[in-house]
Amino acid sequence: MLSLFINWDVTPEIFNLGGISVRYYGLLFAIAFIFGYKIEERMFKSEGLPMPWLDKLWIYVAIATIIGARLGHCIFYDWAYYSAHPLEMVLPVRFTPEFKFTGYQGLASHGAAIGIIAGLWYYSKKVSKKSIFWILDRAVIPIALAGFFIRMGNLMNSEIVGVVTEKPWGFCFVNSGMENPELPRHPAQLYEAICYLISFFILMHIYWRTDLKKRMGFIFGSFLILIFTARFIIEFIKEVQEPWEAGMVLVMGQILSIPFVVAGVFMLWYSGKLIDTGTKIPKNIKKK
Numbered sequence: 001m002l003s004l005f006i007n008w009d010v011t012p013e014i015f016n017l018g019g020i021s022v023r024y025y026g027l028l029f030a031i032a033f034i035f036g037y038k039i040e041e042r043m044f045k046s047e048g049l050p051m052p053w054l055d056k057l058w059i060y061v062a063i064a065t066i067i068g069a070r071l072g073h074c075i076f077y078d079w080a081y082y083s084a085h086p087l088e089m090v091l092p093v094r095f096t097p098e099f100k101f102t103g104y105q106g107l108a109s110h111g112a113a114i115g116i117i118a119g120l121w122y123y124s125k126k127v128s129k130k131s132i133f134w135i136l137d138r139a140v141i142p143i144a145l146a147g148f149f150i151r152m153g154n155l156m157n158s159e160i161v162g163v164v165t166e167k168p169w170g171f172c173f174v175n176s177g178m179e180n181p182e183l184p185r186h187p188a189q190l191y192e193a194i195c196y197l198i199s200f201f202i203l204m205h206i207y208w209r210t211d212l213k214k215r216m217g218f219i220f221g222s223f224l225i226l227i228f229t230a231r232f233i234i235e236f237i238k239e240v241q242e243p244w245e246a247g248m249v250l251v252m253g254q255i256l257s258i259p260f261v262v263a264g265v266f267m268l269w270y271s272g273k274l275i276d277t278g279t280k281i282p283k284n285i286k287k288k
Contacts (some may be wrong), residue, residue, distance in 0.1 A: 005168065005169075005170045005172055005184040006169065006170070006171045006172065006184075006187075007172050007174065008155075008171040008172060008173050008174060008175075009174040009175065010024075010155055010156055010158065011175065012024055012025065012157045012158070012173070013242070014027065014174070020271045023157075024156035024157070025150075025153035025154070025156060025157050026153075026154055028149040028150065028152055028156070029153060029155075031056060031149055032145065032146035032148075032149035032150060033058070033146070033198070034221065035060065035142065035145060035146075035149075036058070036061075036142030036143070036145060036146055037058055037142075038056075039141065039142045039145065039269055040054055040057065040058070040138065040139070040141075040142055041054055043138055043141075043207070044138075049178075050085060051150075053127055053128060056123065056127050057123060057127070057135070057139065059126075060119045060120065061116060061119060061120070061139060061143075063119065064112075064115040064116050064118060064119025064120070065112045065115060065116055065119075066107075066115075067115050068107055068112045068113070068114050068115015068116060068119075068143075068216060069107035069109065069111045069112035069115065070089065070090075070107060070111070071089060071111055072107075072108030072109075072111010072112060072114065072115070072243070073108040073111060074089045075111070076110065076111065076252055076256065077108060077242050078242065080146050088173075090099075090255075092216045095164045103105070106180065107156070109147070109150075109231070110141075110253070110256040110257070110260075112120040113260065116139070116143065117136070120132055120135050120136055123135060131216055131274065131275055133216040133220055133267075133271070134216050136220040137207075137217065137218070137219040137220050137221075138207075138219075138245055139221060140203065140220055140223040141200065141203045141204060141207060141219065141223075143223075144196055144199045144200040144203055144223060144226075144227060145169060145196070145197070145200040146168040147192075147196035147199075147227065148193045148194075148196040148197040148200065149190045149251070150220075151190070151192045151193035151196060152189070152190075152193050154189040154204055155189040155190055155193065157189065158173040158174070158175045158176040159176070159189070160188055160189050160192075160241070161173050161176055161178065161185050161187075161188060161238070161239055161241055162185045162186025162188035162191075162237045162238055162239065163185060163186060163188060163237050163238065164184065164185055165184055165185060165186045165237075165275065166261055166283070167184075167186070169187070169233050170184025170185055170186065170187075171184060171185055171187045172184050172185070173185060178239070185239075186190075186237045186238075187269035188234055188237060191234050191237075192230060192231065192234055192281035195226075195227075195230035195234070196227065196230070198226075199223065199226040199227055199230070200282070202222070202226060203222060203223060203226075206218070206219055206222060207219060208248060208261060214275055215271035215272055215274060215275060216271060216275070217267040217270060217271035217274055218267070218268060218271035220264075220267055221263075221264040221266070221267025221268040221270075221271060222264070222268070223260060224260045224263055224267065225261055225262030225264035225265065227260075228258075228260040228261045228264070229257075229261055231254075231257045232253075232254050232257040232261065233255060234255075234259070235250075235251055235253045235254045238251075238253075241253070249250075
């Protein structure tokens with residue numbers, strides 16, 4: 001009988017040159033930042049905003065994403081270990097049971113979201129001098145697209161897999177490292193990637209085709225609802241990320257998603273009180 005399942009036997013590494021490994025995840029992460037920058041550049045130019053603001057924006061976003069995602073994983077998903085080994089939160093090594101260079105293994109999207117919000121708050125104070133919601137509305141659009149590329153990277157790594165399924169589109173993740181890799185599973189990463197891509201196009205439509213962007217915080221609120229509702233629902237068909245989550249009614253990813261969705265609903269309402277009347281650019285700032 002012909003199997004309808006997809007045999008996913010992709011090697012995460014594209015090539016290895018002199019011990020330097022180039023992986024799909026890293027490549028897709030880089031592509032996400034390049035595309036994000038170009039999208040943001042088009043938005044800034046359409047509004048006549050200074051290009052130095054854009055360069056600083058992506059420096060803030062990059063740093064905040066990495067720090068937030070790393071700390072989010074350590075605190076939300078593996079606090080029992082990292083509370084006893086705090087240096088390993090910031091250093092790409094393991095000291096026990098023996099010293100080993102590991103790189104930064106473990107990044108949490110909820111932590112990244114918190115880090116980005118904190119980074120953009122600082123950006124709004126030091127650079128744009130405008131409400132944080134003004135820059136959040138413009139930053140979350142390419143961030144939604146970045147979520148698509150990152151989840152595709154997870155797919156190439158055969159990680160964050162779904163539960164076993166009999167659906168014909170189930171993936172047999174040969175390189176997942178899980179027991180019984182021959183069993184077809186929901187491609188949860190692909191589901192999330194598709195949801196994030198759809199969210200990106202919805203947010204782009206709001207920005208370019210409607211006047212809702214004048215309500216500061218509306219796009220940001222829409223982003224929170226779209227992204228974290230999708231995350232909450234898809235968690236039901238994911239394998240648990242950590243052993244201690246087994247048997248929980250709601251796993252950590254869902255528990256952390258609820259406040260973001262609630263905040264999104266609040267922002268849709270509150271944005272009606274925050275009308276953007278235009279950006280005043282300081283005279284000492286050059287547009288190019």
